[in-house]
Amino acid sequence: MEQLKTVNLAILGVGTIGRAVVRLIHEQSDRIAEQTGIQLTIRYAMARSIERVKAAGLRPEQAITSAEPALADPNVDVVVEVLGGEEPAASIMHAALERGKHVVTANKEALAKHFAALSAIARANNRALLFEASVGGGIPLMASLRQILATNRVSQLRGIVNGTTNFILTQMAEHSTPYHEALQEAQRLGYAEPDSTADVEGYDAAYKLAILASLAAKKQIHPENIERIGITQVTPEEIAEARRRGGVIKLLAQATEENGTWRLRVAPEFVPGDSLLAHVRLNFNAIEVTGDRVGTVVLYGQGAGPLPTASAIVSDVLDAIRFGGALTPAIAPA
Amino acid sequence: MEQLKTVNLAILGVGTIGRAVVRLIHEQSDRIAEQTGIQLTIRYAMARSIERVKAAGLRPEQAITSAEPALADPNVDVVVEVLGGEEPAASIMHAALERGKHVVTANKEALAKHFAALSAIARANNRALLFEASVGGGIPLMASLRQILATNRVSQLRGIVNGTTNFILTQMAEHSTPYHEALQEAQRLGYAEPDSTADVEGYDAAYKLAILASLAAKKQIHPENIERIGITQVTPEEIAEARRRGGVIKLLAQATEENGTWRLRVAPEFVPGDSLLAHVRLNFNAIEVTGDRVGTVVLYGQGAGPLPTASAIVSDVLDAIRFGGALTPAIAPA
Numbered sequence: 004m005e006q007l008k009t010v011n012l013a014i015l016g017v018g019t020i021g022r023a024v025v026r027l028i029h030e031q032s033d034r035i036a037e038q039t040g041i042q043l044t045i046r047y048a049m050a051r052s053i054e055r056v057k058a059a060g061l062r063p064e065q066a067i068t069s070a071e072p073a074l075a076d077p078n079v080d081v082v083v084e085v086l087g088g089e090e091p092a093a094s095i096m097h098a099a100l101e102r103g104k105h106v107v108t109a110n111k112e113a114l115a116k117h118f119a120a121l122s123a124i125a126r127a128n129n130r131a132l133l134f135e136a137s138v139g140g141g142i143p144l145m146a147s148l149r150q151i152l153a154t155n156r157v158s159q160l161r162g163i164v165n166g167t168t169n170f171i172l173t174q175m176a177e178h179s180t181p182y183h184e185a186l187q188e189a190q191r192l193g194y195a196e197p198d199s200t201a202d203v204e205g206y207d208a209a210y211k212l213a214i215l216a217s218l219a220a221k222k223q224i225h226p227e228n229i230e231r232i233g234i235t236q237v238t239p240e241e242i243a244e245a246r247r248r249g250g251v252i253k254l255l256a257q258a259t260e261e262n263g264t265w266r267l268r269v270a271p272e273f274v275p276g277d278s279l280l281a282h283v284r285l286n287f288n289a290i291e292v293t294g295d296r297v298g299t300v301v302l303y304g305q306g307a308g309p310l311p312t313a314s315a316i317v318s319d320v321l322d323a324i325r326f327g328g329a330l331t332p333a334i335a336p337a
Numbered sequence: 338m339e340q341l342k343t344v345n346l347a348i349l350g351v352g353t354i355g356r357a358v359v360r361l362i363h364e365q366s367d368r369i370a371e372q373t374g375i376q377l378t379i380r381y382a383m384a385r386s387i388e389r390v391k392a393a394g395l396r397p398e399q400a401i402t403s404a405e406p407a408l409a410d411p412n413v414d415v416v417v418e419v420l421g422g423e424e425p426a427a428s429i430m431h432a433a434l435e436r437g438k439h440v441v442t443a444n445k446e447a448l449a450k451h452f453a454a455l456s457a458i459a460r461a462n463n464r465a466l467l468f469e470a471s472v473g474g475g476i477p478l479m480a481s482l483r484q485i486l487a488t489n490r491v492s493q494l495r496g497i498v499n500g501t502t503n504f505i506l507t508q509m510a511e512h513s514t515p516y517h518e519a520l521q522e523a524q525r526l527g528y529a530e531p532d533s534t535a536d537v538e539g540y541d542a543a544y545k546l547a548i549l550a551s552l553a554a555k556k557q558i559h560p561e562n563i564e565r566i567g568i569t570q571v572t573p574e575e576i577a578e579a580r581r582r583g584g585v586i587k588l589l590a591q592a593t594e595e596n597g598t599w600r601l602r603v604a605p606e607f608v609p610g611d612s613l614l615a616h617v618r619l620n621f622n623a624i625e626v627t628g629d630r631v632g633t634v635v636l637y638g639q640g641a642g643p644l645p646t647a648s649a650i651v652s653d654v655l656d657a658i659r660f661g662g663a664l665t666p667a668i669a670p671a
Contacts, residue, residue: 027630031488038667039487135484141631143484147477150469153373153652154365279637282616289635296361296648297475300638301623303613304631314488314630321487325663333372 007036010324011046013073013104015095016085017059020109020136021048023309024083024316025059031317041324043317047073070095074102081320084108093117100124100132105323107316109136112226115213119223122334129328133319138164138211139288141311142304148218148292149330155294157219158260164211166286166306167195167202168234168254172271173284176242176251182235194286194307204233205269208256212269215290216258220265222335224258232270241271250275253283279303341370344658345380347407347438349429350419351393354443354470355382357643358417358650359393365651375658377651381407404429408436415654418442427451434458434466439657441650443470446560449547453557456668463662467653472498472545473622475645476638482552482626483664489628491553492594498545500620500640501529501536502568502588506605507618510576510585516569528620528641538567539603542590546603549624550592554599556669558592566604575605584609587617613637 012028014021028043036042048056049067056066073079074095082099084106086092092113096106101124108114114121114137125132135145151157163169167189174185186203189195201207206226213226234254245252255272258265274281279301283289288306293299305311322330346362348355362377370376382390383401390400407413408429416433418440420426426447430440435458442448448455448471459466469479485491497503501523508519520537523529535541540560547560568588579586589606592599608615613635617623622640627633639645656664 027488035488141485141628142634143477143481146480146484147636150477150480150652150656151475151648153655154361154369154648277618279613279616282611282613284611294475294648296644298639298642298645300476300636302481302634302636304634308632310630311632314485314628318484318487322484326660329659 007042008040009042009044010080011044011078012081012083012320013047013049013079014045014083014085015049015070015073016087017048017050017055018085018087019309020085020312022059023313024085025061027313027317029060035321039321039325041321043320046076046079049073074098074104079104081105081107081323083316083320084110085316086110087112089113089116093121096121097124100128100130103128103130105131105327107133107319107323109134109312109316111137111207111210111214115210115226118214118217119334119336122332125331126328126333130331131323131327132331133323134214135319136312136315138214139290139302139304140306140308141315142288142290142302142306144290144302147300147302148215149332151292151294151297151300152218155296157292157294159293160212160215160219160258160290161280162256162290163253163280163283163288164256164290164306165202165208165254166288167199169283169288170194170286172234172237172252172254175237175239176246179239181239182237203235205231205254208254208269212256212258212267216265216267217334218332219258220260221333223337224265224267225337229267229269234271237271245273248273251281253280340374341376342374343376343378344414345378345412346415346417346654347381347383347413348379348417348419349383349404349407350421351382351384351389352419352421353643354646355419356393357647358419359395361647361651363394369655373655375655377654380410380413383407408432408438413438415439415441415657417650417654418444419650420444421446423447423450427455430455431458434462434464437462437464439465439661441467441653441657443468443646443650445471445541445544445548449544449560452548452551453668453670456666459665460662460667464665465657465661466665467657468548469653470646470649472548473624473636473638474640474642475649476622476624476636476640478624478636481634481636482549483666485626485628485631485634486552489630491626491628493627494546494549494553494592494624495614496590496624497587497614497617497622498590498624498640499536499542499588500622501533503617503622504528504620506568506571506586506588509571509573510580513573515573516571537569539565539588542588542603546590546592546601550599550601551668552666553592554594555667557671558599558601559671563601563603568605571605579607582607585615587614589614
């Protein structure tokens, strides 16, 4: 085996996802080192308090309560941003890339709203900006899209990208569960936040669609330009009617290009039974990508959850180290 | 834009796939150069006769009738092997890697039978050995598996990897078409070869499963160690019985690891209706990958055809140039 290359990480945020990343690295770093020659080391972890960092299984000397020490440390190679929310996440990612660090993020909102600017600063500094975990959890969606886009023009994306609403719609369709009861069940199972607005009103799906569509269009598509209808108004009658027609109602995120113009929409839609998307149940996700050469490809899997998401993040960290800035997509401003 | 980097290719084989690669490069090389800075140039194309190369739209000075001139030319960066069959393909790939060229192949048989040796010589020379097109046509299966395997132990693979037999079984199930008639229809549509043995007896699926399982096991799994039952004995009664049970019969390729031992099997199996694989119709493919962190991921799409396959090959060529030997998997001998 070649000599080990030590890679220093700063993990910003130790919520559910951040803790899962810490755990994965603690459990798997020896195996990863053996297989790749890369020794992953957590140099910093940031949270609001040092206590929270310690509760995540880290030592006090790893704990920081602002990003600055990590950004200022020239030994930090990769910043893992799992804070969530637009700010300060977007500004921190920008600063990290500017200072020559690779950035791996799971933050769909910050990325969707600042994709062009973040991609530009990453490319200017020849650094990786990777975000596999931002859409579809552990589904290797970005790896797949990157490969397809190298040789295809992608003119349509269609998918079930929010597990919470898909779980609710599945319960409503398969067990005639009323909407509010299905939502409560999703919350009990940890699929939905106590405040479910981002999920049920389609904001989460719109952020994810903005990222996917920006990649296909190679220019930024802002989430505010996406027509967005949530699932709160879906009635048992509509669901029963869909079943009579041999299909189901799904919250679909759709982007379609025609003559250079993209139509973007997140809304409950009828999906006929002969479409694979009709058979995506519970909290699973599936994304359909249509390219001019490859035809229609569908990727399916757990769209969320700490284990799949952490797995995608660490995979991105390894790619950032091995392949660097060449992986960063070029996203033109809107 | 940075300065263009010219990359010289040798395309070995100008059958259906080789011609599609030539066409894709002729049509897309300007767009690819603009987006990646890589100028793809076909330096050589090999066929049994110079006439066949010219018929593929190439100039006589590009034509070679043996691989030797391409292997001897230090300016050739990437060898695209689309000859098919075990030999001389395997020996040529070995020689190309030994001489420091990247190799991109669509050849499932040669790869399945010589995976460890080819991977070893590629890694010893720090060259890319890429094979996205060998399984699942344009489905980004290898890109996905590579990402999943970086952070997951994969203990189960299950899939529909042969489009011909899936088309035949679909016709039998949905239209009660007798086996021989369905086979003839597949041949008429170009989904099946005049000699259909490799498809209907499961050899094609076994080669593909050997490649997938070798990647998951990180050691070579020989196709002859795969239990193999084709579809020629599937009866209309079995298909009707499957439907009564709410499912379908599919030719499944399956690899399962238990306590370090892999069980490998290609055979017609009952698939219940709540599995996504039951809804993979016609000549489509789908592969289910189960990792210990990511859970079950399914990849679905056109598993064959010149356009998707050429698209995967050219994408591999670009990855070989940009990322090189780091992409080559380590496959231990059996």
